[in-house]
Amino acid sequence: MLASAAKVRKHIVDSTSMEAVVTSLSLPPGSRLGFGVMVRIDGDDYILNFSPEKSQLEPLHSLKVNDKIIIRGHAVSHAPKYSYAIVTGAYVERGGKMIYKRIPPKGGC
Secondary structure: OHHHHHHHHHHHHHOOOEEEEEEEOOOOOOOOOOOEEEEEEOOEEEEEEOOOOHHHHHHHHOOOOOOEEEEEEEEEEOOOOOOOEEEEEEEEEEOOEEEEEOOOOOOOO
16 A cells, blocks of 8 residues: 555656546445545556535546546545555546546635
8 A cells, every 4th residue: 555655646746647547436335535436546546535515526426437537636645444545636537628626725725
């Protein structure tokens, strides 16, 4: 898991895009991360987690297993509870169209 997190950390720090494939529309059982999907990036599986406003949920619900997407992450983390690194999504594009862009919290970072 730490090696997987390290693989995507440079992309996140540099805010560069990564190609991903959606592998599951649900998170691991018992997950309390909110809304997210499982993705494969460069041969490793990740939890792609979102903190969307309600108005942003609909396009994300249109994702399907095996969809090829372009993502940019806001952060990468890991938790002992999960066997996967957790990428917090900042941007998602499918078929050349943006379907999600993170809205920064009001009054700060």
